[in-house]
Structures are given as C-alpha cells and as structure tokens.
Amino acid sequence: MSERKAFSIDVGGLKSRPKQSDAGTIAKTDKAGEKHGFIDREPKAKRGRKPSPRTGQVHAKVLPLIQEQIAAEARRRGTQQGVIIEDAWELYCKQHGITDDN
Amino acid sequence: MPVVTIASPKGGAGKSTAAVILGTELAHAGAAVTMIDCDPNRSLTLWSSQGDIPSRIQVLSDIGESDLIKTVKQHDKDGAIVIIDLEGVASRLVSRAISQADLVITPMRGTTLDATIGVRALQLVAEEEEALDRSIPHAVVFTMTRNIRSKQHNGIEASLREQGVDIIDPSLIERVAFAALFEFGGDLRTIPPQGNMETAQANAQGFAEAVYARLQGEAGESAA
Numbered sequence: 001m002s003e004r005k006a007f008s009i010d011v012g013g014l015k016s017r018p019k020q021s022d023a024g025t026i027a028k029t030d031k032a033g034e035k036h037g038f039i040d041r042e043p044k045a046k047r048g049r050k051p052s053p054r055t056g057q058v059h060a061k062v063l064p065l066i067q068e069q070i071a072a073e074a075r076r077r078g079t080q081q082g083v084i085i086e087d088a089w090e091l092y093c094k095q096h097g098i099t100d101d102n
Numbered sequence: 103m104p105v106v107t108i109a110s111p112k113g114g115a116g117k118s119t120a121a122v123i124l125g126t127e128l129a130h131a132g133a134a135v136t137m138i139d140c141d142p143n144r145s146l147t148l149w150s151s152q153g154d155i156p157s158r159i160q161v162l163s164d165i166g167e168s169d170l171i172k173t174v175k176q177h178d179k180d181g182a183i184v185i186i187d188l189e190g191v192a193s194r195l196v197s198r199a200i201s202q203a204d205l206v207i208t209p210m211r212g213t214t215l216d217a218t219i220g221v222r223a224l225q226l227v228a229e230e231e232e233a234l235d236r237s238i239p240h241a242v243v244f245t246m247t248r249n250i251r252s253k254q255h256n257g258i259e260a261s262l263r264e265q266g267v268d269i270i271d272p273s274l275i276e277r278v279a280f281a282a283l284f285e286f287g288g289d290l291r292t293i294p295p296q297g298n299m300e301t302a303q304a305n306a307q308g309f310a311e312a313v314y315a316r317l318q319g320e321a322g323e324s325a326a
Contacts, residue, residue, distance in 0.1 A: 033197025
C-alpha cells in the first residue's frame with residue numbers, strides 16, 4: 001500500500017472573500033430565500049404575558065352588579081380584584097371550617 | 103477566514119457527517135476550526151459531547167437565525183475556518199448561512215430524491231449570487247456512496263456535471279468509521295478501530311484536501 005501524503009494547511013493562505021451583513025443585505029437574502037421556499041421556521045415565542053409564578057388564575061363570571069361592586073371595592077382599597085376574592089375565600093373557609101389540611 | 107456552509111434542505115443527506123469529517127481533518131492539518139451547530143437536532147453538539155474535542159476545534163451550539171451572522175463575524179479570525187451545519191429543512195436560516203459563505207457544500211446521496219431536493223440549495227445559491235451581486239462558490243459532495251456505483255448515481259452525477267455543477271472528488275463512501283464518530287466523538291485517529299480505518303482516513307483526508315483546494319480557489323473555479 002502506498003504511503004499517504006501528509007496534509008497540512010498553510011493557515012496564512014486562508015483568505016476570506018468580502019461579505020456584507022448589513023440590514024439591506026439580510027433583507028435581500030431573506031427575499032431570495034423566500035422565492036425558493038426557504039422561509040422563517042424559527043420556533044415562535046408564546047404570545048401574551050408570562051404566567052406569574054406567585055399567583056394563579058380563577059375564571060369567574062359573576063352578575064354585573066357584583067362585578068361592579070368588586071371592582072369598586074378594589075379601587076377603593078387600591079388593590080387588585082384578586083385580593084378581594086382572596087379575602088372572600090378566607091371568610092368562606094372560616095365560615096365552613098375549611099382548613100389547608102382539608 | 104473562509105466560511106463553509108453545509109446546506110441541503112433534505113434531511114439525512116449526510117450534512118453533519120460531512121461537517122465533522124471536514125472539521126476534524128482540517129484541524130488535524132493545522133487549521134483552527136469553529137463549528138457552528140445550527141441544527142435543532144444538535145448533531146454536532148452530540149458529536150462534541152461524546153468524547154474529547156480534537157485540538158484546534160471549538161463547537162458553538164444552538165445558534166439560531168438571529169445569532170448566526172453576528173456569531174460568524176465574531177469568529178472572523180485570520181487562518182481559521184468556520185463550518186456551519188444546518189438542519190435539513192428549507193429555512194431562512196439556510197439562506198442567511200449561504201449569504202455568509204465562502205463555499206457552500208451540498209451533501210447528496212446518489213438517489214433521485216436526494217438530488218431533486220438537494221438541487222434546491224443550488225438554486226438558492228444562484229438566487230443569492232444574483233441578489234447580493236457576488237459569486238458564492240458551491241459544490242456537491244456525494245455521500246454514503248458505494249464502491250460500485252448505481253446507474254442512478256452515475257446518471258445524477260453526469261447530469262449535474264453537464265449543468266456545470268462542481269462535484270467534489272472523492273465522494274464520502276459509506277463507512278462504519280464515519281458513523282462511529284457520533285458514537286465515540288473525537289476524530290478518525292482517536293476512535294476505536296471500525297472497519298478499515300486506513301481507507302476511511304484516506305477518504306476523509308481526500309475530501310478535506312479537495313475542500314481546502316476550493317477554499318484557496320484552486321479547484322472548482324471553472325464549474326462555478
């Protein structure tokens with residue numbers, strides 16, 4: 001078997017050709033890609049506000065009058081409407097003997 | 103710093119294998135190589151995590167559309183080579199990677215399906231050359247070839263040559279050693295022997311030399 005010739009690279013000889021990367025070039029590149037079906041396939045971030053790790057969400061529909069009263073009380077106290085619901089739930093728990101253990 | 107983009111919208115064409123073989127052989131020959139893994143399947147990252155990364159190679163993982171051009175610029179160093187490995191899909195990331203390339207390599211198995219889909223990468227290169235008003239050297243390398251070629255393979259190769267497509271010689275032959283790179287990491291000199299290592303190394307070196315010649319503008323110019 002013949003001896004393989006060693007392969008070595010002259011690193012100084014490696015030359016880059018000038019390439020543009022400004023916004024206009026990127027736009028032209030994207031347009032050229034789209035013509036051939038090379039389109040944006042990056043995973044999209046979920047829309048909307050991220051769920052808070054501190055709070056949960058209830059999905060409550062109440063009568064219009066109660067809605068107005070809860071909103072007015074929250075405004076008066078300077079809190080979120082959720083705080084009124086938390087207070088109401090605390091009273092409900094006391095009234096019905098519900099504890100965290102239940 | 104030459105940037106080599108390995109691009110084909112066809113999955114399973116041998117892009118990551120070609121990238122690892124090229125990167126490890128060029129590094130072995132003395133070049134500093136930055137390998138950019140843009141494939142969500144993280145094939146290059148998997149390879150790099152399986153064993154010691156050969157000297158002169160660094161692997162950058164999870165590079166997306168918004169980071170690619172910035173990342174390529176950051177690694178723009180004299181005497182270094184950047185290799186970009188992409189997912190086998192027609193995405194905007196592919197067109198951006200081509201826009202930054204000094205050489206685009208499209209790996210292709212010698213089948214009609216690979217050729218039909220792989221040719222889309224060549225069409226995109228032509229479109230970008232026109233849009234950006236610069237020449238983007240490109241070449242096809244046949245992968246997973248057999249010592250005895252099928253009529254289909256010969257027909258595809260002849261057709262591409264007739265159309266002026268630059269074909270890298272040698273092709274990458276189907277070898278257990280090439281697949282084993284992803285099992286053991288490292289390069290063809292560090293993995294446990296798999297089949298005929300001498301011929302695998304000769305094949306890999308021949309491929310890297312052919313690519314290096316193109317980076318120096320010595321080959322493929324007439325076809326481009």
